[in-house]
Amino acid sequence: MQKKYLMTPGPTPVPSEVLLAQARPMIHHRTPDFNNVVRECVSGLKYVFQTELSDVLIFASSGTGAMESSVVNCFCAGDKVLVCYNGKFGQRMQLISEAYGLDVTVLEYGWQQVVDPADIAAHLKANPDTRGVIITQSETSSGVLNDVKAVGAIVADYNDCVLIVDSITGIGAVDCKTDEWHLDVVMTGSQKGLMLPPGLAAVTVSPKAWKAYERSTLPKFYFDWKKYLKNLEKDTTPFTPAVSLMIGLAESIKLMREEGIENIITRHARLAEATRKGCEALGLELFAPAEGRGNAVTPVWVPEGVDGKKLVSLMKNKHGVTIAGGQDDYTGRIIRIGHLGYFGDFDIITTLAALEMSLMELGYDFEPGSGIKAAEAVLMG
Numbered sequence: 001m002q003k004k005y006l007m008t009p010g011p012t013p014v015p016s017e018v019l020l021a022q023a024r025p026m027i028h029h030r031t032p033d034f035n036n037v038v039r040e041c042v043s044g045l046k047y048v049f050q051t052e053l054s055d056v057l058i059f060a061s062s063g064t065g066a067m068e069s070s071v072v073n074c075f076c077a078g079d080k081v082l083v084c085y086n087g088k089f090g091q092r093m094q095l096i097s098e099a100y101g102l103d104v105t106v107l108e109y110g111w112q113q114v115v116d117p118a119d120i121a122a123h124l125k126a127n128p129d130t131r132g133v134i135i136t137q138s139e140t141s142s143g144v145l146n147d148v149k150a151v152g153a154i155v156a157d158y159n160d161c162v163l164i165v166d167s168i169t170g171i172g173a174v175d176c177k178t179d180e181w182h183l184d185v186v187m188t189g190s191q192k193g194l195m196l197p198p199g200l201a202a203v204t205v206s207p208k209a210w211k212a213y214e215r216s217t218l219p220k221f222y223f224d225w226k227k228y229l230k231n232l233e234k235d236t237t238p239f240t241p242a243v244s245l246m247i248g249l250a251e252s253i254k255l256m257r258e259e260g261i262e263n264i265i266t267r268h269a270r271l272a273e274a275t276r277k278g279c280e281a282l283g284l285e286l287f288a289p290a291e292g293r294g295n296a297v298t299p300v301w302v303p304e305g306v307d308g309k310k311l312v313s314l315m316k317n318k319h320g321v322t323i324a325g326g327q328d329d330y331t332g333r334i335i336r337i338g339h340l341g342y343f344g345d346f347d348i349i350t351t352l353a354a355l356e357m358s359l360m361e362l363g364y365d366f367e368p369g370s371g372i373k374a375a376e377a378v379l380m381g
């Protein structure tokens with residue numbers, strides 16, 4: 001038997017309370033019992049998204065469904081949108097927007113760069129007929145955190161332009177003040193900070209986004225936001241929901257309310273800092289730039305002379321610790337340690353220990369124990 005540790009930025013570990021809630025006998029979704037579940041999920045997600053002004057809609061889909069829903073519900077074919085990205089997931093919003101025939105302008109940055117809000121301001125000034133700005137808050141492929149608060153302040157001045165934020169690995173890991181920061185559409189997925197298995201996605205829809213919905217003519221059916229809103233008035237869903245996942249969500253929300261959203265974000269910041277300090281003490285170089293590091297995932301360069309793919313497989317197969325490798329151009333060149341959701345101090349210590357042991361086995365020269373020591377100093381501070 002080998003004990004397993006899941007240290008990836010999604011799927012993430014699921015607390016036993018949530019697993020047990022999902023194992024309850026099935027209930028029918030058109031019942032008062034399930035209406036209570038819907039009510040608790042929606043009010044809990046409003047708490048997590050820090051919104052009172054926006055509606056929160058829940059879909060049985062992965063996060064990409066929520067991304068696609070934001071495009072089909074806010075725009076018409078030919079609408080001008082600005083997609084800003086610095087990684088693989090941000091680029092997906094470009095692909096979805098193009099698939100639906102939007103007039104897409106791309107602000108593309110390197111994976112180690114932060115999106116510059118000044119570039120967005122300049123673009124909107126030159127193109128005031130832009131209907132949407134689309135950005136990723138926490139870019140999972142690169143670990144970069146973009147300043148969506150600053151972007152919100154810019155887009156708020158344009159009455160006919162909505163700000164769409166992919167916060168799929170932001171929510172529950174970094175601060176995301178939907179109302180205060182003027183974020184019109186914010187999305188997340190269940191397998192991230194919400195501490196659930198994959199299969200649910202949620203979006204917030206601001207009054208400005210509902211205005212965009214009213215003029216939108218793109219085809220939609222399963223992801224038609226109005227269908228979800230109308231059903232929410234009766235605490236239900238338009239289609240058969242992912243019943244067990246929503247029962248699990250009600251439970252994970254209970255845990256999140258108990259801890260408190262500010263404390264959750266502080267815990268994530270502390271774990272991310274311990275991971276960064278631990279890796280640096282081993283002589284490893286952080287991938288994300290100092291001015292934009294998120295709390296969800298820590299990407300680190302694989303040191304010279306070490307095979308990145310072997311490192312990931314050794315950690316998993318010999319030591320039971322699953323981390324993620326790099327994507328696209330960074331496959332085999334970086335590793336990504338996830339600490340998003342149900343994580344505590346000793347998950348980080350365990351992972352750094354497995355990293356140290358694997359690096360030793362691969363012939364990398366460093367002071368054994370130095371990573372753990374540096375992480376402990378952060379965690380005890």
Ligand SMILES: Cc1ncc(COP(=O)(O)O)c(C=O)c1O
Nearest residue numbers: 062063064089138140168169189
């Ligand atoms: C930032 C970000 N956006 C979008 C996605 C896509 O979500 P899904 O794989 O649930 O469709 C992910 C998944 O990892 C993500 O991290």
